[in-house]
Structures are given as structure tokens and as C-alpha cells.
Amino acid sequence: APKPVLSFGRNRMFAFLNNLAASIGVGDDPRVVYSLAAAALLALVSLFSGLGRLDFLALGRPAVLLRVGGGVAAAFLLVALTSTQLEPGSTPHALASGLARLPLYLLALGYGPSLGLLAGALFAAAPATGLYPGWPEALLILELTVLGWLAISPSPRRRRWAGPVNLLLAHLLTLGTAGVALSVLTTEPFTLQALLAGQLPALPGLALTMLALPLFGPAFYRDHLPGSRIGAVIPPEPRRVAPVAVRSDGRSVRTATPTIEFPVLEREGRERRRLVEPALSSDDPNG
Secondary structure, three states, rough: OOHHHHHHHHHHHHHHHHHHHHOOOOOOOOOHHHHHHHHHHHHHHHHHHHHHOHHHHHHOOOOHHHHHHHHHHHHHHHHHHHHHHHHOOOOOHHHHHHHHOHHHHHHHHHHHHHHHHHHHHOOOOOOOOOOOOOOHHHHHHHHHHHHHHHHHOOOOOOOOOOHHHHHHHHHHHHHHHHHHHHHHHHHOOOOOHHHOOOOHHHHHHHHHHHHHHHHEEEHHHHHHHOOOOOOOOOOOEEEEOEEEEOOOOOOEOOOOEEEEEEEOOOOOOOOOOOOOOOOOOOOOOOO
């Protein structure tokens, strides 16, 4: 009995997606429609995961704003040097183009999806070939947003290998959603081989960036990206010690059963305050 109802709802959803795709000028090809729908869902999941952890609050710190602006400016400079000093289409140009995105990847890994989206939007005007950013820039923005989401766990502030692994996963997810839509619109006929062939020019730069990311270990994120809310600093490990027992002759010995001794957290620069102030100046009740 419920099958016709489900089929009717599915048909209405497909019709809505097809009409929406036709209204924004991407045609009525179902592969484009469903790929864009998957990309939109991926972006929403990434952003809501960051909003749930309040990653955007890092923008309230001037030091974070300076680092976001500095990272985008560094990426701008690298793109400008690449386009003027290297021949387009050559291997050095591909390597330098991929390495130019490294500051943006570091910002997304350190601060999460919201700041990854912001950094990508600010940078989108640099590599644009026309008057306005287009599909390639939109793919980069989605990739940075997904990268910030994946950096929540495992975080590069805890493991060096997390950075390149997260970047590879973010690139594959972006390629499998919005990348498919772009390939369908630009290649005829669309095949998996055509999709992979379109990624060959970017592979050297992506590989070089993945090799460079492990150079920025947990100490870099802790010291140079303050205010990061993704991946808290690991607390110190508890130290196992053997308890001390007192013998009948007054001598102390360590027993064979170990215990766990946790580090004492002292308050720096603060004096201990009494919970309840005494009514009199003296603690002696007979004074």
C-alpha cells in the first residue's frame, strides 16, 4: 500500500530538482541535478557541524582575523607569481598552483568549515579567468568547507597525518559531487575516464600540497593559529606511581600495586580566596 505514496513523493522531488536546475540555467540533465543536490547537502552538513561547535566565534579575535587576511593575501601573492613567472599548462605551473592553496588549507584545518568557507570566498577572485568567479572557484570553496568539517576528527593538531588524509577525502568528496556536475556540463559525452582526465593537470599540485601538510605539525597549529576551536590540546598523561606504605618501624616502602597520579592544575596569577569570610577578624571564637 505505501509504495504508490513513496513513488509519488519521489517523482515530485525529482520534478522539483529538474525544474530548479532548468531555472538556474544548468539544464535538465538528471546527473547535473543530483550531483548539485549532493554537493548542497555536503556543504550544509559541513557548515552545521561547524556551527554546532561555534567555530565562527574565532572571528571575534583580532589575531584570528589577521591570520585569515594574511593567509588569503599569501595565496593571492603565490597565484600572482605563478601566473606571471611560469608558463600555463607546464608542470612547474601546476605544482605552484597547487602549492598556492596551502595557506587556505591550513586555515580550514585549523579553524573549521565556517572559516574555510570565508577564506575560499575571499580568495575566489584571484584564480578566476573571467570577470567573476565561476565553477572552479565554487569547487574550491566547497573543498575548503568540507576540509574544515573533516578536520574536526581526526584533527591535525593531534596527528600529523590527519592533514593530508583530510585533504584527499575533501578533494574526492568535492569531485564526486560538484565535480561530476561540472564535468557533465563541460564534456560530451560524460564518462568516468573524462572526469579523471580532467583532474590530471591538478594532480601534481595536489600531491605536492599533501606532502607539504605534514611539515605543519601540532606545534604549528598551537603556536601560530590561536583561537582554533577544532581539536583541543591533549591533556598531559597521568603518571603511574607505586603507593608508599609505612612499616611498623617507621620506614616507608613502595608497594607493588601501582596507582595513578594526576597532575595538579594550579591557578596562575590568582590568589586563593576563602569561600566564606569570617564574621570576626580572628578565627578564635573566644577572642
